[in-house]
Amino acid sequence: MATPVLDQFLGSVAELVQNRDGVKLQDFLQIEPPLSDIYMRMIDELRQHYASGPQKDAELLRRCEGLVPRSKGSSSWTAFPTFLKLYLTFLRDVNVGNLLDTYNFLKGLVNQCVLALGDSQMGIIVLHTVLYLSKVLAKLAMGLDRRPDLIANILRMEGQADREENVEKVTLVEQSANVVREAFIKCLTDRTGTPGPQGKPEGKRVGIYLMANLCLKLLFQCGKLRNAEQMFASISAQSPPLTYFPASQRVTYLYYLGRYLFSNNLFFPAQIALQAAYDQCHRQAVSQRHLILTYLIPCNIILGRFPSQTLLQRSEAQGLGERFGPLCQLIARGNYIAFREHLSVRSPAADWFARKGILLALRNRCEILVWRSFARKVFILGGFHGDPQAQAQRGPPPYLYLEKLVVATEWLRSQHGRSLNGTSVAHKSYGSQVISTPTDPDYDGLTDSTGITTDSELLDKFGDFLAPDGFFDDRGQWQENIPGQLVDGDPDPDYEGYQLDPYSEYDAADQSSLLMQEIESILASLLTQGLMRGYLTHRKPRFAIPGARLRGALPTGFPNVWQTISARESEDSSVPGWVQPPASAAFGAGTAALAGGSRVVNLKGARPVGVQ
Incomplete structure (x- = not known):
């Protein structure tokens, strides 16, 4: 059979396999349209001489088996000829007009390529091909995910549409993530070089973060972040340090790691990861830096550090000042009602936060900062700051009567006139005196x-x-x-429209005491978290700030939020999922002794037990 183009193609593949040139092999194995003219001629030859059918497919497989080294009469890399045969049949049979069939065909091709990647000796040759095909598969899966009509068709074809509702359906994006995860595992478990965090990336291990980043992208797309937990644990246990990999891989991985930690309410390590990603990202990569700032800024806000105007004026921060500026102002003002209205479901401003997946974190974590600002302002205006004439004498510490906070809360509600659900709050005589829910x-x-x-x-x-x-x-x-x-x-x-008071038995005439209880609970929470310092008295409800003579009442009673949190969290500065390089030899020798590691003990001059 005259197949000159196919013969030339197979000969070139055999030469690349012999030379172990995986980069050029990936260039040869193209699948994305439009294909060049020489590929179209090869497809014509395949359709003419190797038409679809078991017999012709078997003949094509036999031709592919001759491309890899043989030992004792059989191929030593059996998965690769099968993959190459699937690649050729993919070119021959695929109909790009039917995206669903194309996806299924391509998923099978990637699976077979991952199997070829698993070979301990030759698998490294197809590493770049696996990455290329996985990216095409991911692109196609995410495109189909935006076409629910096509997704419904494939579910009916596979008999999944009639499943019970309590059975979670696996989307095409998640299926693609599972395929990529298998490639990630094969790269991570490669035994080339020194295994574990002490080694450097060699062999297939150079693809650890390439596969991990693509898999994380798919998992974030389909909202299955829990599936990434095992991936991060495996990286912590077996991956070489992240610093040994290229900057592009480091930045992408730290970005997804930071988002994952943010979604799990680990805001301080998330801030470290996102800050490192931003610092290492190239200055000309404006869109990537913008994505990082979209999550780095709210992470810092939750930790009590607001973005500066210098940062918001940078090109990569374009539009972010309009989103986060009003939020920071509301937190600083201490207006809890306006804060809730700004982040309510019905607020136009909340839609953008919801689409970015940060709305609930901001609502749940920033309100305590609003109450801190509120208490601080009331203390400035109505608190006792200490007697400056009695600095050398013993006198009462600065304090604030909580009744003033109660009055300020009622005044704040009266300024708004209506609660979030549009009903008057002035006559409210039940349930939570501070917290009303629509x-x-x-x-x-x-x-x-x-x-x-x-x-x-x-x-x-x-x-x-x-x-x-x-x-x-x-x-x-x-x-x-x-x-x-x-x-x-x-x-x-x-x-x-209101949240019921869990303590349902109360005297209707004693409404002020209920509001006082809630104010005391909020301040107790602030004191427990270290965001305020002092103590509360219950008989005559007050917030007192002892030890304020040296630094003053405000710095003592209302310490800097960011400094307080960072001082507490910095006791363990490690970031889960981020493998750091080992300490230097000089430093490591000292820390090994402290950690109970291997030691060298000088026994010169040692006496037998019992000898004085």
């Missing part, structure tokens, strides 16, 4: 004044919980329920 939008329109469900859509969604067929009463007897009737009945209209 009605869950999922339950809007749930009942009318009779307590009967009027929204059929909500009944379908929540009916088994709110209006079941029956329930057990307080004596354990089963009671039938009228269809559509709320089990708990229609709640008191006065309680609508």
